[in-house]
Amino acid sequence: MELITQIKSLADKINQLKDKIETEESTKHAFVLPFINLLGYDTFNPTEVVPEFTADIGLKKGEKVDYAIFQNEEPILIVECKNWKEDLTVHNSQLFRYFHVSKTRFALLTNGIQYQFYTDLEEKNKMDEKPFLEFDITNLKENTVHEINKFHKSHFDVDKIVDNASALKYTREIQKQISEELQTPSNEFVRLFANRVYAGRLTEKVMEEFKGLVHRAYNQLISDKINDRLNSALNKEAQKQKTDQVEAVEETKINTTEEEMEGYRIVVAILRRKLPTDRIVCRDTQSYFGILLDDNNRKPLCRLHLNGGKKYIGLFHEQKNEVKQHIQSVDDIYLFEKELLTTAALYETE
Template identity: 25%
Template sequence: MDEDENHLQQKLTKLQSKVQRHRETLKTAEAIKTAFILPFISLLGYDALDPDQTIVGYPTDSKSRMDYALRDDYEIRIGVHVTHDPNDMSHERAVSFLETFNASEALIAIITNGAVIKIHGTDEQGHYIEAPLMSLDLSSLRPMDATGLEHLGPESFNLDAFRNSAVSRRLRDQLVSAIETTLRSPTQALAAEVLTNIDDSDGINPDELITMIADVAPGFRYSLGGNDAPQEQEQTEAENPSRPPMNEEETLAFHIIKAIGAKHVKPERIFARPHTSYVAVLLDDNNRNPIARIHYKAQSVKKIGFFAGENAEDRVQVADSSDIYALAQKIEERVKELTAPS
């Protein structure tokens, strides 16, 4: 795995951790888009908040719309469809979604519910193939699953290279499966072959060796890229069991603020700290560095609190979390203020 692939794999592992923590609480497509899909778009190398690279609700010739169109140099490269319905990830439903992509100029189609990401390509006539070129399951990530994604970025987009990586990956997956099956049910011929590579093999019973091979087979899963690879878990924001949990709306608002702030600092520096009456959004998890406050506890009125200099908190009422995008300048200015040299 080269440096670019390793970097993407690390980002994919962090996204997996986020999906595992929040997928059960995010039940709408809009929440999934903000929490999971925008980070995945950023992972590929596109600026999720820049309309020159990421277009929301892009129309197609069939009068339907793609949720996102990713482009470089004003050419549409990738179309994205997002769903919150698990049934939409079935083969039958995917075929209907591909009709939307067939009516677009996108070269790659992504269908996802946040946890499963299916990446489709076209045939020689430019029609999308029903079977995905690549599928990512973030509930069961493997060590080399990011391989090939580096060819989908805006500056490194290479369709042929991505297809070749996808073919190699499918072959690798089949090889891993075949090796695991062989090790779980070893034959006498395999045991005899293994014996030839063991020093001091005199006295080893071939029948006992067959049992030993089957016993050690699970240990090969990680090195072969299997599903049981230990994952480095990203710590939850403001991890503290004594604090009240954030609800779905608060989580969505936090991820929007975090995405906006991430234009100026690394996203892992932005934390959420829930309190009884509000959720504090902090830089470096430091109470002295408040970026904003989410006041969603009152069911009738939602407000976002902003800070500037030593001034008191300025609360702005919002109808829902999508209104936060219109207040992005306040968030960006606060982050720049907190990170400015003293």
Template identity: 35%
Template sequence: MFLVLPFVSFLGFDDRNPLEVCPEHHADFSEKYKNRVDFAILENDQPIIAIECKCCGAALKDERGQLRSYFNAAPTVKMGVLTDGLVFEFYADSDEPNMMDEKAFLSFNLRDIANGRLDESVADGLKSLQKGQFDPENIGAEAKRKLIFQKFLQEITQLAEKPNETFTRMLLKTVGIQNVRDKALPDFQELVGAAFREFVNVKILQRLELTRGSIPAAPAPMEPVAALEPAKDSPVLPSDTELEVLAFVKHRLAFLVNDETLFEAIQKIAYSDYKGKFVVFYERERRGRLFDFWEGGNRGAKYRFAFADIAEEVATDRLSGTVIDAPLLQVFKKRVQGEAAAVGTEAPAALV
């Protein structure tokens, strides 16, 4: 009562009106087999939402069969809610009428919300369930859409973590690369995964309003290449640490610069990854070099930077703005503005 009824009230239903929120509502198959649902939300004296409540901390997956029975017994029920007061699961009959779906189309944990973690899809879903918005006749179609969306999201997540051959070849074709040999494909699959991670990093920065404007324009399609086997001096795929450094550098520059031109120039930062060295540059690798980065080993610092036009190497075990802000901003301004830019402090000496 102290956990579920406030949520029912939040949805806009009057928990003090037994003609709208009815406790212990009957959901009988017959006179012989009596059954009752903990709470039923009524519309025109007919139950449209069934709420089954369990003890706080109970394993809800073991109780879905009981909720499923209410769908079978009450033809007017279009949505079922299973909850322990903190975890809420919402079910519909999107495949067959009065046959509850196996998977919840919406779920959340009040602990997460109390800690400030509320996914947008959950917030939007709850809005659609509020009185005045909830449509019993269309909830099945809406649930189907959400379930398909969840499957899409799972598939995209899997592709980002480990792109399959079909997806990789499709992307290669869109950029003008065809007839890739099977033994060269794993390298391209890793490259697709790295591109996914970089895309996510950019979107996170934009979400935090650390970048401005629209997503950078996509590069022109690559010309078809005849030889796809990497040469000895060709760039290699970046490691997770190198991608972490690239994202951190863009993040710091977005925080440090106070000029619109410099802000827009952050979008033109790119990289080349060679065996043993990660090169970050502005626009062009040679003329726009910002720094070289090496990933340290067991005996040295984890992060090692050699900034352009600065003699001292910067080495540290912790990636922080305190260590790299001054030389980074200095060389970035110089590359963008074409002239040396003074900073408040000298470039730091090597730190460990």
């Protein structure tokens, strides 16, 4: 089962159970430990997942972090858990202290629903104030699952995660800043655009006017982008429906005759010496009755033209151009046994 499927299953379980979970301990067992299991770590193995990991801080002895995940006898991730109802922002200082005295490069603060992964990008062995990866397990995007997967036991790589953490962290912060600027534009942001489009002096009144213009322009731009995508999707769907309707109409005009099926059976009887019968497929059209190898249009074995005034068999050689041969009846197909077997052999050598 893929990780994304497993996480969605856990998210469903969380939504069903959370109102019945009252304590931090219950949160750990019902929500957090199953997540650690999904990452491939054995929560029943005390050498791999250590509960109540001791993290003595200065004069404070016996300080413990909820879990430490070990690999090659070294801690690779410490985990601090809170009740699912608690806001995580008031608890990262405690994890900050634990991180400082541990040998790990990663720390996780979670209430079983919100997850915040930290590292030490700004100063070595000192946990950053802001997480580089943050998500709500009940509302995950596929690209986030890709980042979570990097912590899986089977391909955990400290250097790769750290290298990527910087891009993740600062991309998220930039997105946040852009969002804030576009919702409530700062003077610096407004001035950036006003200077480019307005030739006059940027007085306080002009700046106030441009704040509204920047905000409106952004909303209009987003709306237009969404409409363009919707229209593109609708046009594609309309085109697909039109194509389906045309094909459906064409199919209703196709009448496969018993004579065509008899011809098909003769071709199968000839070619079965070289090919399994399930690879010889017929496909009727308005113009001809086609017989294909593996139901592949690029591998025509022959075509039967039996519904006009004269009857023909269309044969294919190395260039795959159809050459029509006149026949009196479908029994004459046996006369072209050699050609049919030669065509079948051509495809087998491709």
